[in-house]
Amino acid sequence: MKAFVEEFKEQARVITRDLRHRGLIQTALRKYEVARDRRKGAFGNWQMARQAAAEIKYEAINHLDTYLAEFADKLMDRGTQVHWATTPAQAREIILGIIKSKNAKSIIKSKAMTAEEIHLNDAMEKAGYEVVESDLGEFIVQLRREPPYHIVFPAMHLTRDDISALFEKELGSAPTREPEELTMIARRALRKKYITADVGITGANFAIAETGMISITENEGNARLTAALPKTMITLVGIEKVLPKLEDLALFLPMLATAGAGQTLTGYNTMYGGPRQKGEIDGPEEFHVVLLDNRRTELLADPEQRDALHCIRCGACLNVCPIFKNVGGHTYGTTYSGPIGSVITPHLRGLQDWKHLSNASSLCGACTETCPVKIDLHHHLLQNRRNASEQEPSALERFAYKGFAFLINRPGLYQFAKEMGRLLEPLHKMVKGSKLDPARSWTSTRDLPSMPSQSFKEWWRNR
Amino acid sequence: MRITLFIPCFVDSLYPNVGMSMVKILEKLGHQVECPEEIACCGQPAFNSGYWEESRAVAEPVLARLRQSEVVVIASGSCGAMLKVFYPQMFAKTEWAEAANELSPKVWEFSDFLVSKLGVTDLGAKFPAKVTFHDGCHGLRELGIKKAPRMLLEKVSGLELVEMPDAETCCGFGGTFAAKFPMISTAMGEVKCSNAQTTGADYIVSNDSSCLMHVQGLLSRQQSPIKTIHLAEILANS
Numbered sequence: 001m002k003a004f005v006e007e008f009k010e011q012a013r014v015i016t017r018d019l020r021h022r023g024l025i026q027t028a029l030r031k032y033e034v035a036r037d038r039r040k041g042a043f044g045n046w047q048m049a050r051q052a053a054a055e056i057k058y059e060a061i062n063h064l065d066t067y068l069a070e071f072a073d074k075l076m077d078r079g080t081q082v083h084w085a086t087t088p089a090q091a092r093e094i095i096l097g098i099i100k101s102k103n104a105k106s107i108i109k110s111k112a113m114t115a116e117e118i119h120l121n122d123a124m125e126k127a128g129y130e131v132v133e134s135d136l137g138e139f140i141v142q143l144r145r146e147p148p149y150h151i152v153f154p155a156m157h158l159t160r161d162d163i164s165a166l167f168e169k170e171l172g173s174a175p176t177r178e179p180e181e182l183t184m185i186a187r188r189a190l191r192k193k194y195i196t197a198d199v200g201i202t203g204a205n206f207a208i209a210e211t212g213m214i215s216i217t218e219n220e221g222n223a224r225l226t227a228a229l230p231k232t233m234i235t236l237v238g239i240e241k242v243l244p245k246l247e248d249l250a251l252f253l254p255m256l257a258t259a260g261a262g263q264t265l266t267g268y269n270t271m272y273g274g275p276r277q278k279g280e281i282d283g284p285e286e287f288h289v290v291l292l293d294n295r296r297t298e299l300l301a302d303p304e305q306r307d308a309l310h311c312i313r314c315g316a317c318l319n320v321c322p323i324f325k326n327v328g329g330h331t332y333g334t335t336y337s338g339p340i341g342s343v344i345t346p347h348l349r350g351l352q353d354w355k356h357l358s359n360a361s362s363l364c365g366a367c368t369e370t371c372p373v374k375i376d377l378h379h380h381l382l383q384n385r386r387n388a389s390e391q392e393p394s395a396l397e398r399f400a401y402k403g404f405a406f407l408i409n410r411p412g413l414y415q416f417a418k419e420m421g422r423l424l425e426p427l428h429k430m431v432k433g434s435k436l437d438p439a440r441s442w443t444s445t446r447d448l449p450s451m452p453s454q455s456f457k458e459w460w461r462n463r
Numbered sequence: 464m465r466i467t468l469f470i471p472c473f474v475d476s477l478y479p480n481v482g483m484s485m486v487k488i489l490e491k492l493g494h495q496v497e498c499p500e501e502i503a504c505c506g507q508p509a510f511n512s513g514y515w516e517e518s519r520a521v522a523e524p525v526l527a528r529l530r531q532s533e534v535v536v537i538a539s540g541s542c543g544a545m546l547k548v549f550y551p552q553m554f555a556k557t558e559w560a561e562a563a564n565e566l567s568p569k570v571w572e573f574s575d576f577l578v579s580k581l582g583v584t585d586l587g588a589k590f591p592a593k594v595t596f597h598d599g600c601h602g603l604r605e606l607g608i609k610k611a612p613r614m615l616l617e618k619v620s621g622l623e624l625v626e627m628p629d630a631e632t633c634c635g636f637g638g639t640f641a642a643k644f645p646m647i648s649t650a651m652g653e654v655k656c657s658n659a660q661t662t663g664a665d666y667i668v669s670n671d672s673s674c675l676m677h678v679q680g681l682l683s684r685q686q687s688p689i690k691t692i693h694l695a696e697i698l699a700n701s
């Protein structure tokens with residue numbers, strides 16, 4: 001198997017030259033930025049809101065044991081069955097077990113990145129179940145048999161024409177450029193599935209410890225139908241999703257909508273507190289909540305990067321990241337892309353295999369500046385780099401930096417190096433950009449500055 | 464004031480005129496400038512690549528020399544961030560921790576020093592051209608410098624400042640990143656150049672020569688008529 005880093009580089013090489021992709025993503029995200037900035041104005045003080053949110057998440061994550069227990073107890077009080085999964089395999093097993101026990105055939109699912117994380121759809125399909133994604137974007141990428149491009153906008157890399165052509169091919173619909181019509185085509189296909197599905201699977205945006213409730217935020221109403229129509233509802237939640245109090249939502253719901261999509265509030269905000277209770281006329285008969293660890297507790301044990309568990313998966317850091325904008329979501333090859341993905345993937349899937357994502361950053365800090373819960377994202381990339389090189393240093397790099405230190409700490413030698421540089425410059429011009437050029441990774445697309453006749457220090461000395 | 468001007472290695476060897484302009488400006492304002500011979504680099508390349516020990520080997524002499532200074536002015540926002548923000552982290556729990564914490568508040572990026580410390584914005588400079596300003600990320604986000612360079616540019620006679628779209632977006636340099644992931648770095652630089660081109664400016668100005676080296680590298684390759692120039696070179700022009 002090719003190393004992940006090679007795959008990343010190969011795809012990056014192709015997509016960074018794809019000007020159509022570049023234009024599409026830049027345009028979409030510029031629109032997002034305008035909307036987001038307008039909505040931010042609705043907050044009395046956005047920076048103070050970020051601070052408050054960070055403090056609430058700090059409290060939740062630093063007392064995760066207490067809040068999770070409270071959350072689970074409250075859920076069970078109203079008859080919800082709570083399951084704890086340490087690994088993705090356990091989570092899949094639990095969910096497949098429930099599906100099997102219900103003799104289910106078809107499953108409807110609303111958007112859940114945790115499900116992507118554990119490759120749930122694959123597992124269910126392999127076990128012979130029909131799984132349909134009910135979120136429009138997810139439905140589209142499912143038809144294309146590809147993973148979501150972005151954690152909030154799964155199909156943002158596609159134009160209306162792309163989607164129309166896809167629907168024409170897969171669903172036999174007539175071509176159209178109208179977003180409303182495209183939505184209707186998907187809706188017609190989906191409505192049938194809601195009615196026949198035996199099990200509905202959802203993710204969760206927040207888990208409220210105080211009341212034992214799941215909070216789900218969406219724009220299409222599909223998660224509501226996914227939760228309400230099938231007899232059995234399963235919610236897969238990462239353990240970091242906990243918020244201590246119900247009133248915390250008063251901050252987090254508008255904040256997620258603003259940072260995530262430039263909306264004041266997301267279209268539908270629903271809370272689920274358990275299965276259908278006596279005397280109630282609707283809701284699922286059975287409600288299962290599966291709490292997923294998948295190495296989050298290892299991240300919790302790292303005091304330097306623990307705040308990465310504050311993440312509310314709003315996607316704002318992806319939206320402002322110049323790396324994401326240029327390489328796009330699929331190049332990462334991970335469930336979580338963009339800055340947050342580069343920070344946590346090494347923790348979730350192994351540092352040495354995924355350290356390249358931390359290296360593939362100019363450390364510009366746009367992510368940290370935008371993150372609504374103030375995760376120190378770009379500094380965590382630096383820490384990942386340090387941890388990776390302490391664990392498994394590259395002999396070549398270490399040698400180079402040691403050599404550099406030796407040279408730069410000796411003024412005479414440094415002066416000599418500058419003079420050599422000037423002497424070698426004409427020679428370098430002869431091989432510039434060719435295979436023989438040692439600076440090819442720079443010179444294949446960029447010119448080098450020419451060496452001045454004297455350095456600053458020479459000038460200073462002779463002044 | 465006795466000012467220690469730290470000219471980082473790449474400014475020293477590739478952009479001496481930037482350092483010379485700074486000396487000229489600070490001396491004109493009546494300050495005494497010293498440029499220590501024995502220190503050359505802040506150690507950022509190794510630090511950013513994760514080789515903290517190797518970085519400390521470069522940074523220790525810098526720390527030892529600069530801690531004696533009254534005030535340190537540095538010719539790059541990026542190296543400034545290294546001294547001010549990252550030294551305290553990198554030297555935490557070492558024998559140099561105290562020195563790093565002591566040095567941090569004494570370090571100033573050049574434009575910030577002029578405006579915030581000296582309270583000067585008008586240097587009597589002339590530069591009849593249309594320019595656009597690129598915010599270097601380290602200066603902008605690690606040091607919080609946004610207004611100072613613009614306040615200085617506004618006072619330059621004959622100069623017209625036009626903001627480009629996404630002036631705060633990274634140019635794609637990122638030190639070793641530019642060599643490790645040249646395809647991404649180049650794409651980011653191309654976006655930066657095309658944003659700058661929409662302003663119709665003659666010059667892209669920045670307070671960081673490293674960004675300018677990257678942008679100029681692309682512009683020259685594209686044979687674009689836009690030029691790059693460091694803020695200090697404009698301010699020293701009279």
Ligand code: SF4
Nearest residue numbers: 311312314315317371
């Ligand atoms: S890291 Fe911050 S900005 Fe990025 S997705 Fe998570 S909460 Fe949003």
